[in-house]
Amino acid sequence: MAERVMFVQLKTGHGTDxxxxxxxxxxxxxxxxxxxxxxxxxxxxxxxxxxxxxxxxTDERYWLSGPHRDRADTRYSNIRPTIDEDVRDLYEAFLRGGPLPGR
Structure with a gap:
């Protein structure tokens, strides 16, 4: 199974982004x-x-996408995601210019 570090956002029950x-x-x-x-x-x-x-x-809807290095992961808001501890080091290295595994 492929694994990727992704941006995930819950859409159900919330305004746009x-x-x-x-x-x-x-x-x-x-x-x-x-x-x-x-x-x-x-x-x-x-x-x-x-x-x-x-x-x-649950039929809840989600948006999944690769994270953006500039942290502009949403189109219409400046929501900052919670970073899961198991990917924190990989994500921070990505923000500094490194690649994400599997890409």
Whole structure:
């Protein structure tokens, strides 16, 4: 299974780009249509306008993308994500100009 350090933001129940966000390790299946994150199973659904994945159990919608080095991960807000401890060193090295693993 592929693993990537990703920007993840909850869209359900929040205004545009106002939901909580994380920088986390996300695992993807072979087709990249299913993601596994924080004990959740997320499926890609291309028909959503504000999100690109949904939780198969709760139907909550999420936006997953690669993090931006300039920290401009949202389009319409300046929300700062919570950085998971297991990826903190990799993410901070990325912000200083290093590559992210798997890219």
């Amino acid at each position: 106002q939901g909580p966000a994380w920088i986390s390790n996300v695992r993807f299946n072979r087709t990249w249509k299913t993601a596994y994150w924080h004990g959740r199973t997320l499926r890609r659904w291309p028909g959503m306008s504000d999100a690109n994945f949904f939780d198969v159990e």
